[in-house]
Amino acid sequence: MGATRAPVDKTTRQDLILRLISERDLGTQQGVAEALADEGVEVAQATVSRDLAELGVLKVGNRYLALPHDPGSAGIEVLPSFVLGIVPARNQVVIHTRDGTAGAVSSVLDRVKGLKILGTIAGQDTVLAISSDDEAAEEVAGLIADVCRAKTRPAGNVE
Amino acid sequence: MGATRAPVDKTTRQDLILRLISERDLGTQQGVAEALADEGVEVAQATVSRDLAELGVLKVGNRYLALPHDPGSAGIEVLPSFVLGIVPARNQVVIHTRDGTAGAVSSVLDRVKGLKILGTIAGQDTVLAISSDDEAAEEVAGLIADVCRAKTRPAGNVE
DNA sequence: GATATTTATTCAAGTTCTTGGATATTTGCG
DNA sequence: CGCAAATATCCAAGAACTTGAATAAATATC
Secondary structure, three states: OOOOOOOOOHHHHHHHHHHHHHHOOOOOHHHHHHHHHHOOOOOOHHHHHHHHHHHOOEEEOOEEEEOOOOOOOOOHHHHHHHEEEEEEEOOEEEEEEOOOOHHHHHHHHHHOEOOOOOEEEEOOOEEEEEOOOHHHHHHHHHHHHHHHHOOOOOOOOOO | OOOOOOOOOHHHHHHHHHHHHHHOOOOOHHHHHHHHHHOOOOOOHHHHHHHHHHHOOEEEOOEEEEOOOOOOOOOHHHHHHHEEEEEEEOOEEEEEEOOOOHHHHHHHHHHOEOOOOOEEEEOOOEEEEEOOOHHHHHHHHHHHHHHHHOOOOOOOOOO
């Protein structure tokens, strides 16, 4: 269906990548390239590699997560040091954080593409993340835990 | 003094232009070019012309005003339709707006470079802008009025 | 409306960017 | 360790961007 017949420049393609990452479960650059092809954008794996690096996309387990650059806001790298505990409950995830950092954490979560979070509410040291259903919440909790455990090195050295 | 001996790329130069515009009273592209030269950045008038256009700088009377691009926020073009009245009072300016639009108007004013505004407070249909002194407030009021009167065409067609 | 000032555009050259193909490197797993 | 999968990097060619000089167009001034 998607036959976007246009040369598409780099920026457009990267925006598309962010969208695809948040919609589908993509775990390899080849997969991303194929997803792009589905949308009518054909590029080599090398290009996907460079795009992911420039976008600062993070690979956690075998799932890409993207946090759109926003100078002035906290980055995903604060999670490991701010998050103390993660507990899924029904379709929610209760995240315990260092005192005073709940706002920063929820801000990051709000901006991460690829997380099945509908919205967040932050207190002083607690963030409540709402997902659509129990399964999604479980997945979200797992991913956040992975992020906190993982070396925050993104998929490439963003110059 | 300012002898920034570096080739300076386009972005750096444009950021510098925004700063110079808000600090000094610049009214011609030649003047901007000279101000840049003072900082050690030498460019032709043609380049300044293109920079101002790309930055979306507006010329009101013989004063440049810049509103940094911020997709997602209202642009300066909303002023003519939202602002109903402008009254300077001491070091303040009281701006009457269409009901519900005071927030948008204050947001724009906060972001305009070159206006001598220390800060703003918005109600429902009123914005209070605080300047450092009576003279500055008077100037601010005049500039806002000019903006509202002027054709909002920026200094160039930002492609 | 003629002149001077200010701004925009055209042109050409030099530079940088972008990208695919090939290849090297890294990572994960037995 | 050795293999396979995944990712990063080198290289070269073409595309796109950047910029100054010259010039045209627009605007202001008298």
